[in-house]
Amino acid sequence: MGDITIEAFEDEARRFLDANAARKEAERKFVWGEGSDRVVVFEEKDREAELADVRTACEWRAKKFDAGFGWIGGPTQYGGRALPSSYERAYLRLEAQYEVTNQNAFTIGLGMVAPTILAHGSDVAKESYLRRMYRADIVGCQLFSEPGAGSDLASLQTKAERDGDEWVITGQKVWTTGAQYSDIGEVIARTDVSLPKHKGLTGFIVDMHAPGVEVRPLRQMTGGSSFNEVFFNEVRVPDDHRLGDVNNGWNVALTTLMNERAAIGAGGGGGGGVNMYTRVIEMVRHLGLDSDPLVRNELANLLIHQRVSGYNNQRAMDKIKAGQLPGPEMSIAKLAGTLNGQRLSAFVSKVLGPKLIADGGEWGTYAWGALVLGTPGGRIAGGSDEIMRNIVGERVLGLPKDMGIDSKSAFKDLPVSRA
Numbered sequence: 001m002g003d004i005t006i007e008a009f010e011d012e013a014r015r016f017l018d019a020n021a022a023r024k025e026a027e028r029k030f031v032w033g034e035g036s037d038r039v040v041v042f043e044e045k046d047r048e049a050e051l052a053d054v055r056t057a058c059e060w061r062a063k064k065f066d067a068g069f070g071w072i073g074g075p076t077q078y079g080g081r082a083l084p085s086s087y088e089r090a091y092l093r094l095e096a097q098y099e100v101t102n103q104n105a106f107t108i109g110l111g112m113v114a115p116t117i118l119a120h121g122s123d124v125a126k127e128s129y130l131r132r133m134y135r136a137d138i139v140g141c142q143l144f145s146e147p148g149a150g151s152d153l154a155s156l157q158t159k160a161e162r163d164g165d166e167w168v169i170t171g172q173k174v175w176t177t178g179a180q181y182s183d184i185g186e187v188i189a190r191t192d193v194s195l196p197k198h199k200g201l202t203g204f205i206v207d208m209h210a211p212g213v214e215v216r217p218l219r220q221m222t223g224g225s226s227f228n229e230v231f232f233n234e235v236r237v238p239d240d241h242r243l244g245d246v247n248n249g250w251n252v253a254l255t256t257l258m259n260e261r262a263a264i265g266a267g268g269g270g271g272g273g274v275n276m277y278t279r280v281i282e283m284v285r286h287l288g289l290d291s292d293p294l295v296r297n298e299l300a301n302l303l304i305h306q307r308v309s310g311y312n313n314q315r316a317m318d319k320i321k322a323g324q325l326p327g328p329e330m331s332i333a334k335l336a337g338t339l340n341g342q343r344l345s346a347f348v349s350k351v352l353g354p355k356l357i358a359d360g361g362e363w364g365t366y367a368w369g370a371l372v373l374g375t376p377g378g379r380i381a382g383g384s385d386e387i388m389r390n391i392v393g394e395r396v397l398g399l400p401k402d403m404g405i406d407s408k409s410a411f412k413d414l415p416v417s418r419a
C-alpha cells in the first residue's frame, strides 16, 4: 500500500469519488435574493435534525475509510495508509471538487482527541478507538473546561480516584461541544491534590454512555445549543483508558490544545469564508451604498484583513502538513480569524441598522442576525482573544511571561494558563 505513486493514488481517489459523490457544478454566481440567505457561526438546528446530519456524515466517513481514504497518513496497524502528507493534501483537493456531506462533527474527535490517543494512549485504547473513530463508528468530544477552569485550565476540580484497576471520576465539565452525539470523551481530572495544580492532573478516555454520565444542553443566544454541561457521578474508567502517566495530564492536555488550534486554523479562522464576503459586497450594492465613500473604505478594509489572514493561515497549515508541530502561528491565525469575525459583524450591523433586528421579510438582511449573535463565541472557544495575545506576546514577540489571574497565589506560583 505504501508504494503507490501520487498519480496512481489520485486516480484511485478520483474513481472512488466519481462512484460515490456528485461533482460540484462550477462555482455558481451569487445572485441577490436567490437560494438560502442563512449566515451562521453555530448551527441552530434542533437536536433531532442535528443527529440526522451527524449520521449522514458518519456514513460518508465509513465509506471513505473502507475505500482507504479515511486516515491516509495514519499507521496501518489502526487502519491508516501511512502515506506522506502530500497524499492527504492531494485527496482533500480532489474531495473539495465533489458534493460531500459536512464533516464538522469530527473536528474535535479527529482533530484533537484521536491525535492525543495516538500520542499518549495505551495499546488497548489505541486498538479500541482509533480505527473506529476514523471510520466514524464512534464520535469523540473534549471535556476540559469547568465552571471554575477555562483559561486557567490547570485549576480544574473534577477528581479521579483509583480503585484497583479502575478510576472513579466525579465532577462537572462545561461548554462541551458535541457531547450530545459523542460516544467517548477525553477528560482531564485531578488525581493528586497535594501537588501543584498543573502537576496533579491525569487524562482519561471516558465512555459517554457509561452509568453516571449526564449530558445537559446549554442554550446559546443564537437559539441553538451546540454545547453541554456534563456531570460525572462516580463514573468508572478502566486504568488502560488512562492517557499517559498518572499526574502527567498537563502534557496530555497540551497535545490536545496544540491540535485544537491547528483544527481551528484549518477551518479558515472563523468569520466566514469567501462566500460570506461575496454576500456582504452584494448586500452593499443591494442597499445602494456602493457609492458611499465611507462604506467603500470600510468594506475594502474588511476584505484586506480577510485576505491577509487567509495567507497567514495557509502558511501555518503548510507547516503542519509538512509534518511540523503546530506552533504559535496557530494563535495568530485564531486571533486574526476572530478579529475578522468582529469586523464583519460590526460592518454588517452598521450597514443594516434596524433591518438586522426587525424582520421585515427582506431577503438577506435580518438573516445576518445569526452571524452577529454567534461571533462572540468564536472569541472564547479554543482560548480567548486575550489568551491568544498572551501567547503571541510571549512566544512570538519574546515579551515577559503573563502573571495570570490567580488571586490566591499571585507572584508565587505563576499559573500555566490554557495558553
Ligand SMILES: Cc1cc2nc3c(=O)[nH]c(=O)nc-3n(C[C@H](O)[C@H](O)[C@H](O)COP(=O)(O)OP(=O)(O)OC[C@H]3O[C@@H](n4cnc5c(N)ncnc54)[C@H](O)[C@@H]3O)c2cc1C
Pocket (backbone or CB within 6 Å): 108, 141, 142, 143, 144, 145, 146, 147, 148, 149, 150, 151, 152, 174, 175, 176, 177, 178, 227, 377, 378, 380, 381, 382, 383, 384, 385, 386, 387, 390, 402, 403, 404, 405, 417, 418
Ligand atoms: C464555542 C465554544 C466552544 C467550546 N467548546 C469546548 C469544548 O468542546 N470543550 C471544552 O472543554 N471547552 C470548550 N469551550 C470552553 C472554552 O475553552 C472556554 O470558554 C475558554 O477556555 C475560556 O474559559 P472561561 O469561559 O472559563 O473564561 P475565563 O477563563 O473565566 O475568562 C474570562 C475572561 O478573562 C480573560 N482572561 C482569563 N485569563 C486571562 C489572562 N491570563 N490574561 C488576560 N485575560 C485573561 C479571558 O480572556 C476572558 O475574557 C468552548 C467555548 C466556546 C465559546
